[in-house]
Amino acid sequence: MCYIFISNQKMEKFMTIVHHMKCACHRCLCVVSLENAIRKDGKYYCFDGCAEGHERP
Numbered sequence: 778m779c780y781i782f783i784s785n786q787k788m789e790k791f792m793t794i795v796h797h798m799k800c801a802c803h804r805c806l807c808v809v810s811l812e813n814a815i816r817k818d819g820k821y822y823c824f825d826g827c828a829e830g831h832e833r834p
Contacts (some may be wrong), residue, residue, distance in 0.1 A: 802827035 800807040801820035805827050814821035815828045822828040 800827055802831070804831060 795811065797808050797810050798821060799805075800809050800814075800823040802822055805823060807823040807827075809821055809823040811821055814823065815825060816822075817828040
């Protein structure tokens with residue numbers, strides 16, 4: 778849950794639902810569907826290579 782200041786002392790709550798996010802691999806620019814992502818250690822990856830940490834050049 779997120780909070781946002783609306784006026785001086787009043788806060789309203791809102792919730793954001795995320796369906797897609799960037800692959801957790803630092804070498805990748807893919808945006809992956811959370812429904813189809815490979816999940817490892819609480820992070821979401823676009824395919825096994827990213828999840829297993831690609832070989833470094």
